[in-house]
Amino acid sequence: xxxxxxxxxxxxxxxxxxxxxxxxxxxxxxxxxxxxxxxxxxxxxxxxxxxxxxxxxxxxxxxxxxxxxxxxxxxxxxxxxxxxxxxxxxxxxxxxxxxxxxxxxxxxxxxxxxxxxxxxxxxxxxxxxxxxxxxxxxxxxxxxxxxxxxxxxxxxxxxxxxxxxxxxxxxxxxxxxxxxxxxxxxxxxxxxxxxxxxxxxxxxxxxxxxxxxxxxxxxxxxxxxxxxxxxxxxxxxxxxxxxxxxxxxxxxxxxxxxxxxxxxxxxxxxxxxxxxxxxxxxxxxxxxxxxxxxxxxxxxxxxxxx
Numbered sequence: 001x002x003x004x005x006x007x008x009x010x011x012x013x014x015x016x017x018x019x020x021x022x023x024x025x026x027x028x029x030x031x032x033x034x035x036x037x038x039x040x041x042x043x044x045x046x047x048x049x050x051x052x053x054x055x056x057x058x059x060x061x062x063x064x065x066x067x068x069x070x071x072x073x074x075x076x077x078x079x080x081x082x083x084x085x086x087x088x089x090x091x092x093x094x095x096x097x098x099x100x101x102x103x104x105x106x107x108x109x110x111x112x113x114x115x116x117x118x119x120x121x122x123x124x125x126x127x128x129x130x131x132x133x134x135x136x137x138x139x140x141x142x143x144x145x146x147x148x149x150x151x152x153x154x155x156x157x158x159x160x161x162x163x164x165x166x167x168x169x170x171x172x173x174x175x176x177x178x179x180x181x182x183x184x185x186x187x188x189x190x191x192x193x194x195x196x197x198x199x200x201x202x203x204x205x206x207x208x209x210x211x212x213x214x215x216x217x218x219x220x221x222x223x224x225x226x227x228x229x230x231x232x233x234x235x236x237x238x239x240x241x242x243x244x245x246x247x248x249x250x251x252x253x254x255x256x257x258x259x260x261x262x263x264x265x266x267x268x269x270x271x272x273x274x275x276x277x278x279x280x281x282x283x284x285x286x287x288x289x290x291x292x293x294x295x296x297x298x299x300x301x302x303x304x305x306x
Contacts, residue, residue: 045181047205049302050082052187052260052292057105058082059185059207063178065156066094069112070174070185073104076111086301090116094155095144098122100168100188101129110134113141120144121152123161125170148172148195162199164189167234175199183207187261190235192245201249205256207292208245210276211236212266220266236261239272243279253283258302260292269293 046062056073060083067088072079083090095118096109109130113120119142120127127145131137146152152159161172166188173186173196184200186192187209192200200206217227217238230236237245246253257280259272269291280287292302 045178045183046303047183047207047258048086048088049207049258049260049292050079050086051294052302053262053264053294054104055264055294056107057187057261058108060086060088060093061157061176061178061183062088062092063155063157063181065178066154067092068155068157068159068176069093069096071099071105072096072108072112073102073106074108076108076115079108079112082295082301085295086303092155093118095152096120097159097174098126098130099164099173099185100126100166100171101133102168102188103133105188106130106133110138110141118142119154121146121154121159123147123170123172126168126172129169160199162186162195163193164196165191165193165234166236167229167232173199175203185260187211187237189237190231190233191237191241197245197249200254201252203254205258206254207258207260208242209237209261210239210242210259210267210272211261212238212263213268213271213275214238214240216268216271217263217266222265230266236263239267239275242272243275246276246279247281250282253280253287255287257287257289258292259289262291 048060050058051074057071058073058079059070061068080090093116096113098109098120099105109120121144124145127143144152146161148161148163156178158177160175162175164171164173164186171188176183182203183205184203185207186196186200189209212230217230259276262272273289273291276289277284293300
């Protein structure tokens with residue numbers, strides 16, 4: 001759990017806001033020198049992206065009654081260190097949500113689940129595929145199988161997996177509700193499936209993949225077979241595709257949006273943000289857009305309060 005909010009009007013430490021994003025800090029993104037608004041004291045969910053990209057992915061959703069970790073694609077020691085650096089209490093974590101079995105999402109899942117004594121929640125396909133990567137499977141930790149559009153409850157939150165389109169066994173994104181606050185995350189998907197669109201259209205804030213710039217990928221150093229995989233319907237969402245989806249959402253575009261899983265080779269935060277702002281063009285004055293970065297950047301960690 002994070003510390004209680006100060007009284008309205010009391011200055012607070014700055015949270016991450018991408019320097020190119022602009023905007024006024026609406027709906028709880030607090031900029032340096034700004035203050036909490038009265039309504040924010042009532043109910044706050046904090047989303048902290050600890051790592052995002054091909055080197056590892058991990059995010060924390062911190063609500064009023066506990067926390068949920070979404071993936072843990074770094075070593076358990078590194079995740080715990082990142083949590084400490086971000087002033088997060090690991091003992092408040094009630095479960096680890098698993099989007100799919102690839103190592104950049106699962107490296108620290110088993111040791112963290114064992115150490116924190118929490119279950120791993122995912123689709124049956126993801127859990128079975130993850131177990132198959134380990135000599136002794138997932139014995140010694142609890143697992144919860146939750147299928148697409150099923151519901152699991154933990155840490156005072158309601159969690160609903162929805163399908164993603166990726167080269168994994170049964171990949172998913174997650175729709176998470178804490179009281180009247182609704183959040184969705186969808187990365188590692190080559191396209192936005194209808195059920196994913198519906199979940200994201202119902203969300204107050206959204207973490208969405210903006211993996212690569214199509215031109216940078218085409219002209220970049222990757223072998224052609226890897227390029228085809230990345231841009232396939234079961235690969236990764238490009239800046240262009242993410243922007244197109246945002247445009248398609250129209251009035252359902254959330255007020256808070258974070259671009260995640262950017263390629264370090266085939267993308268830049270500036271390109272991803274520019275493309276997303278074009279996608280949100282009719283709603284640009286009503287939507288805050290930021291870019292998730294890793295600890296090496298001075299603006300780490302990426303944090304959102306809703």
